[in-house]
Amino acid sequence: MVNKRRNSEPQKLTSMMNKFNVKLRNILWINGLCCFILPTLAGVWLWHEGWCTAVAWQCFIRYASAFHCEFTVNSLAHAYGYRPYNSTIPPAESWYVSLTTLGEGYHNYHHSFPFDYKAAETWDLLNLSTAFIRLFRSIGWAYDLKEASEESVKGLVERLGKSAVS
Numbered sequence: 001m002v003n004k005r006r007n008s009e010p011q012k013l014t015s016m017m018n019k020f021n022v023k024l025r026n027i028l029w030i031n032g033l034c035c036f037i038l039p040t041l042a043g044v045w046l047w048h049e050g051w052c053t054a055v056a057w058q059c060f061i062r063y064a065s066a067f068h069c070e071f072t073v074n075s076l077a078h079a080y081g082y083r084p085y086n087s088t089i090p091p092a093e094s095w096y097v098s099l100t101t102l103g104e105g106y107h108n109y110h111h112s113f114p115f116d117y118k119a120a121e122t123w124d125l126l127n128l129s130t131a132f133i134r135l136f137r138s139i140g141w142a143y144d145l146k147e148a149s150e151e152s153v154k155g156l157v158e159r160l161g162k163s164a165v166s
């Protein structure tokens with residue numbers, strides 16, 4: 001006698017893994033197209049760069065620069081800056097990290113309210129990622145966005161903010 005339930009679990013898992021592999025393959029293809037192929041072709045066709053120059057700039061220099069800017073979030077923004085929301089944690093507000101990462105440098109707020117989609121209390125020109133999310137909210141592609149309430153922000157600042165601990 002064969003237990004149908006027992007046999008269906010591995011089949012279900014295999015089916016899920018196959019679907020995941022197809023999605024991953026599509027994502028990698030789109031990622032490669034948008035990150036490397038199109039920028040390289042743009043350099044060659046639009047700016048008349050040589051192939052070696054276009055590949056060097058778009059596949060190596062630009063990509064490495066973007067990675068290094070992104071890595072500053074977990075290095076510089078965890079060490080330098082001010083801590084107005086929670087002065088007991090290392091993450092800090094770093095305008096220079098926000099400048100290179102389009103808004104991800106407001107890290108003290110982000111770690112104090114990790115559920116908040118804005119990653120910063122207020123919007124400014126350095127926080128373009130919030131503007132990007134709001135753009136997608138306006139066309140319905142982003143929804144159910146969570147925000148910290150004014151009271152919770154004020155409460156945390158009073159308890160653990162820079163002026164509370166020193």
Ligand SMILES: [Zn+2]
Pocket residue numbers: 073074078091107111
């Ligand atoms: Zn962090």
